[in-house]
Amino acid sequence: MPWPPPNDSDQDQNRPSARHSLHISRILEMTALGLTGRDRVALPGRHCSFSECAGDISKPGRKVPMQKGLLIWVNSTSIRGWRAPRASAGRLTSAMPRPPTASGWPATAMVVSMRATPRGRGAPSAAPAVTPAEPLASRAFADKTVVRRASHRQAPTRSAETDPLFGRGFRFSYDPPSSADASTRAALRKLPSIIGITLRLGYRADPAALAAVAVSQLVMGVATSATYLTAQRLLTGLFSAAPADEKIHSLLPVAAFVAGAMAIRGLCEAVAVAASGRLGPRIAQMAQLTLLEQAVRVEQVTMEDADFHNRLSTARQGADATARVTQSTVGLCGGAVSILAALWVLVALNPLLTPLLFVALAPRAWGVARTAGARHASTKRWMELARQVDLLAQLMTHHESAEEVRAHRVGGFLLAHYRRLATLSADEQARLARGEAFTRSLAGALSGLAALATYGVLLLLVIDGRTTFATAGTAAFAIRSSMMSLTGFVMQFQQLYQDGLLTIEWREVCGHARAEAVPVRARPLIPPVETISTHGLHFTYPGARTPALDGVDIDIQRGQVVALVGENGSGKSTLAKLLTGLYLPSSGSVRWNGVPTTELDRDTLWEQVSLVSQDFVQWPFTALANIVVGRSDRPAEGRRLTNAARSTGADVVVDRLDDGWSTLLAREFFGGTNLSGGQWQRLGLARAWYRGAPVLVVDEPTSALDPAAEIDVFNKITELAANGTMVILITHRLASVARADRIYVLDAGQVVERGTHAALMSTNGRYAAMYRLQAEQFLAT
Ligand SMILES: Nc1ncnc2c1ncn2[C@@H]1O[C@H](COP(=O)(O)OP(=O)(O)OP(=O)(O)O)[C@@H](O)[C@H]1O
Ligand SMILES: [Mg+2]
Structure with a gap:
């Protein structure tokens, strides 16, 4: 239903008028509403402080960094982008919140970019019946592509959908992946950034392991190239017309060298695997800690933002993904080394052969980028649904909801909805798999053609007499090895890119949390x-x-x-x-x-401040920890504890517990127990008293x-x-x-x-x- 209702009498008074039309100067006037220069401002493609943004906007002739059709929501802590229905572009809409005071501008306002609309012309003669715009909130500035698409697309297709359980809070989409995530160019552009993030984390987490990985990769590269190059000498020697004993005599050291190089390569591979296996979990732990460190500092109001929670969930996955990124980076480096070595050999043999390797690589790389981009876009867009499915599973299994689930027989109801939502999620996975199968088969066919062309060219070179049989044999060996390396490389690349996108999300969310920190x-x-x-x-x-x-x-x-x-x-x-x-x-x-x-x-x-909030936390820790957490920055003080417990009646509660102060107040863990509502309240009060x-x-x-x-x-x-x-x-x-x-x-x-x-x-x-x-x-x- 449109809001406010078209014939709401209050709304007439608050209806947007020419006076309210957003003029660029209006944004500056909003400083009067309590916006300070430090307040964060989110505009398409930018995330800056209000003063920076206001400065930008006020420069004459400067292109305003807003787009037609984009609502900007303003309050004292942030300005956020909203995707607006096309009909409302260029003027304030009835979707704006009611001004809390009769005296002009509200503390909170929704405004529309007026870049193309002269002052006074934006006001509708009657309040348009628009559905409330879908908030893009933090996504609007973090994911530039969403904003970019919003400028040329109609209102989001699913804003009108309501869910029997989650109402309008239920949001997902079948949108194709954004071009920024799915193109090969984007993948290659993001690769250094992904590897850079992991390297920095690796350096902080375990520099010795990182060095071991780097050195082993380097030595592996040298050993591989040496193997390929000596292989050519081996083949040339084998096909030469020299007598057999002379051949054996001259080729034995070469063969021994190849064997030695291969052994060194194997050893380096083992070192790389061991070191990266140690490095990965440490990196993931560091990434999780960094994220949590930022999250506990974020403003309360941001912590209550649904979009922030979606991004936080993706970022937590991203923090875990950093470990896999490490493994894939090592694998990718190994693959890249083999490919480079093969390239080197091909250049040495005949430079004409090298472009063919790239031709063979291109379709695979395209397929990988596309698949990984689609998976990442899907993860981001379906995060809310994934969280809702998790929530339903938790409600069915958590002890707090267990009573009502049984007494009201809610189990079947929750199961039905779980099945419904999980099926949607499974359908999405199936859709992704179909897309992936198509992309892979296309890429496979194209790279098969490229391989055919490569061998064809090689054959032509031999027939033409422009290369010897031995050189062609080495080239075939190098091409075959590089094709095999290429397949491994492509798999590693896909894994790396997919996890890397999550890692980038982790970094962005850390940055966003830092910007939103108190x-x-x-x-x-x-x-x-x-x-x-x-x-x-x-x-x-x-x-x-x-x-x-x-x-x-x-x-x-x-x-x-x-x-x-x-x-x-x-x-x-x-x-x-x-x-x-x-x-x-x-x-x-x-x-x-x-x-x-x-x-x-x-x-x-x-x-x-000592705070006993209405829904104070019942920490699932011991009785003692539940009180002394009130002053967690200091060691527990016995006298303070006794006073707090006596003043609030918590002492009586603790006296009755089997293990006294050491009793665990969490039934879901071994040896845990629970308290009555009133007993918990005494503990909550004791905590505030203890804080003092x-x-x-x-x-x-x-x-x-x-x-x-x-x-x-x-x-x-x-x-x-x-x-x-x-x-x-x-x-x-x-x-x-x-x-x-x-x-x-x-x-x-x-x-x-x-x-x-x-x-x-x-x-x-x-x-x-x-x-x-x-x-x-x-x-x-
Ligand atoms: N986190 C929140 N997000 C959005 N709206 C909220 C939130 N918390 C409270 N509100 C809304 O703000 C209004 C005031 O709520 P508040 O909790 O301050 O009321 P209260 O006077 O403490 O009520 P009670 O006596 O029930 O505790 C209510 O309309 C409520 O729906
Ligand atoms: Mg209250």
Whole structure:
């Protein structure tokens, strides 16, 4: 269904108009929305900082790096490309999110490149009924080809498809591989980069093994060439008219040399295999570590991005593939050495023979590049489906969903959907195999023809008398060996290219993750934290149409307990994440001691935060690790642990465990056990207490606690505040917030009431109504 509905009255007010038409200068004006120069900007074929991009755009006569038909989505953290339906090209569309304020530009906007449209002409007279554009998100800038295709193709064919389980989150395609991946030229162009990545990783992982591989390959090359060249002398000697004993006498050293060279070649091959076998796993481990190092630093909002997850999954495959790339590189080098040696021999024998070898190589190389390109494109495009198939398998086997799978008899339902999606995946594999078979047979036929031509030319040269019989024999031997090497070479090349594309993806995702990482060289936060405040705070989740927070102004002082209350979905948890710098505002600001979180070094900010989030992590580790992970950068402290456990009731939980603090809290592992919801909550609270930071944020900390434990926890929270801790408390238990210094009532992302319990009760508003309702319920029971 088009969004917003065509006769939505609000939409009339927000309908794009000439005033809203994107003019290039508009992009620059968006700095007013809180974009800073450091914010990342993604445009087709480019990924730069906003200041670089804005500078580029502002240069007179400069071609704007955007294309007609491409929507650009802007918020405070990124600008992303969206593929737009053709009808909407050149103007703002009704697919843009509603402006959160009535005063002009929204904090988040979707705009269309206006390169070809003069100011004012872009506005439609009536809002066009367009389906929401399909987000290309991070893919748009990493995969230039997608963007390039978007400029000349219609809207994506599968955006309208919905899946019974995954709705519009279900995306895959039968698109052919992009030309950038499937051509031989592209393969050859990417090869140095693939080998370069592996070499650098190899150097970092195990330089000795890398050197062993390199030296053995080099010696192997020399030995192979020597074998071929001496083989010619051997053949010439054999076919000469000299007497037999003289032949034996003169040829014996030559034969011994050939045998020696072959033995050295074999030895080198063994060294290369052993060294690359040691090197491969180390490289893969290093690649995985590098990726994970970057991933844990990525902004929270990026971590929630589906496209980033798809790319992350491909990149994890890419990290594993680096080990195989090492093996294939070694194999390829061996193959290349043999081919070069054969070439050398052919040049020495008759230069006319050399082009024929290339002619024989070309069809195979084309076939390999095409097949590997198709496989890679398919892996990337079907990653979401592959993840969904994995997810279904996990849901059927994971202990957390086991209860419902049985009690609600969901097993059959999940199995049916698993079968359906897995079949789609299998069909895709079959489609790829068909394409591969066709490509291979074509390449095979062409290279057969090339081989025929090669031997034909050789025969002609002998008939013409332009070459001797011995030379032709050596040439035939060299050609045959090189053809065999070629077959091995081609197989290695295919494996290398296929894995290499994944490796390139790994490198790109590492780079993307680095660009999306929480900046570290910002202003450090200087403790103590005296105030946290928000000013006109807006926040819209990426891809959401309505803001989760819409102009929030709050102020919290050191030593205060501030409570956030409101209905489900009113924005309390989102506000907590913005207050703690996990998200950055779409517009407006969150300030710590007066400094916006966008300017602060958030590592120093998080140093000051203890967080019990609504869905806090139940680490599948021991009870002890579950608490001390709150301060993982320091060795465990006994007294701190005892205090934290006693303050939150975690001590009672641990006392009942068979192995006390050493009990593993993961049923899926040997010797593991599980806790009740309330017991877990006590552990979650104990972790925050153990962390002992001056700002404590607790989101629904007592929802599973028994009444006595709940009262205890709130008493302890009040004590903490009396000792100078700033407490941000989110709860639906209004009896517990009555003692808070200030209560903010949220509704649909806005603060609708604020004050102390007494003040709010006397105004008789929403808070008073909620409080009375809870109190009545309590009295009635
Ligand atoms: N990660 C997310 N991505 C997109 N939208 C989200 C996300 N988290 C929350 N929302 C949306 O933001 C709005 C506010 O959600 P939030 O979790 O802040 O509500 P809440 O007040 O904490 O609710 P509750 O009392 O149920 O915990 C909701 O409409 C929700 O659907
Ligand atoms: Mg919440």
